[in-house]
Amino acid sequence: MPIKYADIYPSEPLLNSDAMDRPSAAGLMSVRYFQAEPDQMPEEVFEEHHVLLNLNPKAHRVQNWRDGELRDFTFLVDEIVVTPAGMRSGWRWHEKSDVIVITLDPAKIEQFAQSELGMLLDPQQFRDLPQFSDPDLCAAGVILRDALETDDMSSAVMFEAMSRVFLVKLLQKYGKRRAEDVELSSRFTSRHYQRVLSFVQRRLDQTITVDQLAAEAGMSPSHFARVFKETLGSTPMQYVMAYRIEQAIKMMDDAERPLGDIALACGFADQAHFTRSFKQVVGQTPRAYRAAKPT
Incomplete structure (x- = not known):
């Protein structure tokens, strides 16, 4: 057996x-x-x-x-x-x-x-x-x-x-x-992913574009967007958004840290933008999510 x-x-x-x-x-x-x-x-x-x-x-x-x-x-x-x-x-x-x-x-x-x-x-x-x-x-x-x-x-x-x-x-x-x-293309390697991830981590509090990520991977924007989605199952911008939200959730463990500060640290234009994006991904607002977390 x-x-x-x-x-x-x-x-x-x-x-x-x-x-x-x-x-x-x-x-x-x-x-x-x-x-x-x-x-x-x-x-x-x-x-x-x-x-x-x-x-x-x-x-x-x-x-x-x-x-x-x-x-x-x-x-x-x-x-x-x-x-x-x-x-x-x-x-x-x-x-x-x-x-x-x-x-x-x-x-x-x-x-x-x-x-x-x-x-x-x-x-x-x-x-x-x-x-x-x-x-x-x-x-x-x-x-x-x-x-x-x-x-x-x-x-x-x-x-x-x-x-x-x-x-x-x-x-x-x-x-x-x-x-x-x-x-399908197999030219998006783990080393490409490491470079892209490192770029996102370094610039989490800033605007990130597909062109910037493609340049970091050494590819044209159109080719990069295609092989990224084929390999990872999401578009580059969907990945960046998911990563921003995930880092925001980690920062929210500090109950004293203002949501506006977390929004800016994770690259959102303002708290309203953060709230809209967070609710779209998580299904509830950051304030409601934080309130529901066990202490």
Whole structure:
């Protein structure tokens, strides 16, 4: 009977996205970060796909059994091993591990691929893809890990965005698509996202335009707007607005801080603009939201 990967890993994760209140992202994936001394995991059949990202800069020996066949190899930094749901898999590693393990619910990923990317995933998805090198996909995984670890990267907006970046990259580059599917751009990388995010963070209290974000990413405005929406599922300005509102909600934890001050700090023209935008996104005014929060 298939089990969950987390049930048998020989150490507790240093970081675990399941512990965070992020239902949309957690509904598609779980992110766990492990460092474990040399050990082994018995052969088991898992009910999830799991994607293992190697962060260890030291090349080291790893043995991986896949449906009874042994792979004995040297594991290099930025290499990824994907084990599909339903495959009997076991592991033994001979050096301390430094890995991110991302587990994916097959049914939900299939639905995401169809509704968001127009892709029909093959039932044998990932079975013929035991190992590959992808520094950019690993970089996206590191951003997800860091979102769990540090306060300034704990934003639900950022985690949701990077979850989408990771999934879109994985499925576009390695998923099997229908012959009639149109190839979506995969040129919006995790590094592009980092530059855009850093720009938004630095200029949160200022006007931000699509042209500015496109320039930061090194793209034309029209191309940037297209690949941003294809990858993250929202327009650049929708993302910026969601980020402004999220930061405002965090600032509202200080009950003594005036709403007008929060409005200006988050880049709204005035408190009236803040109130309109907040109500449109959250469903109630900032004053009502603050009053309803438990003290």
